[in-house]
Amino acid sequence: MMLFSLLLCATIFLLLSGIPVAYAFGMGALAFIWMSGRPLDYMLAQAFWQVGSFALLALPLFVLAGQLMKASSVAERLLAFIEAAVGRLRGGLGAVTVIACTLVGAIAGSGSSAIAAIGGLMIERMTDRGYDRGYAVSLVACSSVLAQLIPPSIPMIVFALMTGIPVTAAFLATLVPGILIALMYCLLNMRFAPAEPTPRVVGGRVAASLDTRTYLQKVSLTFRQAAWALFMPILMLGGIYSGLFTPTEAAAVAVxxxxxxxxxxxxxxxxxxxxxxxxxxxxxxxxxxxxLFALAIMSRAMLLEQIPGQISDILLGITDSPWATLLILNLVLLAIGMLIDDVSGSIVAAIVLWPIAQQLGLHPLHFAAIVGTNLGLGNVTPPCAPLLFMAGGIGKSQLSEYLVPTLKLTLLGHLPILMLVTFLPWVSLALPRWLLGIG
Known part of the structure; x- marks a missing residue:
């Protein structure tokens, strides 16, 4: 246990020093195996078997679908339709950002893809309409987390692969929390958005407000233009949950x-x-x-050294209260999310915390929902906050400008839903039970 603690601290130091995540975990895994005296050839064979899984093929395919979506005009057409539908309401442009990130999440599957596809377009558009730049950056960053919760989610694919739970069920477990967080952000945006958006100037004149007929015509036009893009998540998710194709096949269909x-x-x-x-x-x-390969090696070595069991004994020995233990688990997950990206965090959670969740008697899908919801919060929580700083870079904003808005959104919007997911299992288990009979 002492050896693992030292190597874990060294890995965290490498991450904070700017070493790429893959190299940091790779060096940590190799050092752990070498110092523990385990045979490397056995560990490599196990890791190759794990990354060769058919289910994991969905990951590069969904990544490719997201990249192609950014290169085409799919994102722009989605934004145009959503803005036409809700953009004229108070805080409408902020709601457009939240909804767009939700839809992109149903296509690209990762928070970084949502920021890349939506941030560059919406941050400037919001600032032009009177939104504070720091708030615009924080709203994009916080909303990008929805891509980790709205299926098909790449972090959930990886987590399901590492823990052996059905990928489709893992998708459903995070869907309701994702929708609830999106609703909370839309409501909070109505409170924090400018009272009156700055009027747009068209041809040297202030554009007049749209009457109902013109509004409906604009919504109808942009809907027709975005219809093919809007059908994409329906095709993928409908195919998955109807049993027409597997998540991996759905990823190929998406491409x-x-x-x-x-x-x-x-x-x-x-x-x-x-x-x-x-x-x-x-x-x-x-x-x-x-x-994934490096952490698969480390995972096998940790299991042979019985590290997860020792960590479980330590955490469970702190308190006898299941509620307090759940809070400790959430704090550990938050720290993981603050340090590394959503995919890497899912792998670490599956390796280190999965045995603890089993010992606590948590339903596997309930724990999957806690992991997905909590890691998203960690990804936008300083000091590391990988997604938050990515949005800040795209929005050309300093931390001092978007720190306070981010804390307001996360504490009032994301954290309450995380507590609901943690202490009310039915929030995450209702859909899997209803649609799949699991849970």
Whole structure:
């Protein structure tokens, strides 16, 4: 246990020093195996078997679908429709951001993809309409977390693979928490948004407010333009939950669908851009696979050294109260989310905390929902906050500008839903029980 603690501290130091996550965990895994005297060839065979899983093939395919979506005009058309529908309401542009991140989450599956696709467009648009830049950055960052909760979620694919729970059930477990957080952010945005958005100037004149007929015409037009993009999450999720295809097959369908509508319908994709995005997706997926491979090695070594059981004994020995233990688990997950990205955090949670959850008697899908909801909160909580700083970079804003708005949104919007998910299991188990008979 002492050896593991020292290597864990060394790995955290490497992460804080700016070493890429894959290298930090890789060096930690190799050092742990070498110092514990375990045979490396046995560990490598186990890791290769784990990353060769058919279910894991969904990960690079969903990453590719998200990259192709960014390269085409899918995101812009989705934004145009959502803004036409709710943009004229108080705080409407902020609600557009939240809803857009939710829809992108149903396509791309990761928070960083949501920020890349939505942040560059919406931060400037919100500031032009009178929103404070720091608030705009924080709203994009906090809303990007929805991509981790709204299926198909890449972190949930990885978590399900590492723990052996059904991927489809893991998707459903985080769906209700994701919708609740989206609603909370929309309500909070109505409170924090500017009272009167700055009027838009068109051709040197202030644009007049839309009458009902013009409004409906605009919504109808943008809906027709975005219809093919809006059908994409319906196709994927409907196919998965109807049993038509598996999550991995759904990822392949998503790639083919984006290529077709991007080249034939929207004409935003070219052979050159498709090739470029395939390379980008390969780089992103490769980094994730390397992290997964390194942590699979470390996971096997930890199991042989009985580290998870020792950690479980320590945490369970602090208090006899199940509620207090759940709070401790949430604090550990929050710390994990603050240090590393959502995918890596899911792997670490599956390795270290999964045995503790089993010992506590938590339902596997309940724990999956806690992991997904909590890691999202950690990803936008300083001091590390990988998603928050990514949004700050895209929005060209300093931490001092978006720190306070972020704390307001997370404490009033995300944290209450996390507590509901933690202490009311039915929030995460209702859909799996209803649709799949699991839970």
């Amino acid at each position: 083919g669908y984006v290529i077709i509508i991007g080249t034939v319908v929207y004409r935003g994709l070219t052979p050159a851009s498709i090739g470029r995005e395939i390379i980008n997706a390969a780089r992103i997926s490769g980094a994730i696979i390397v992290i």
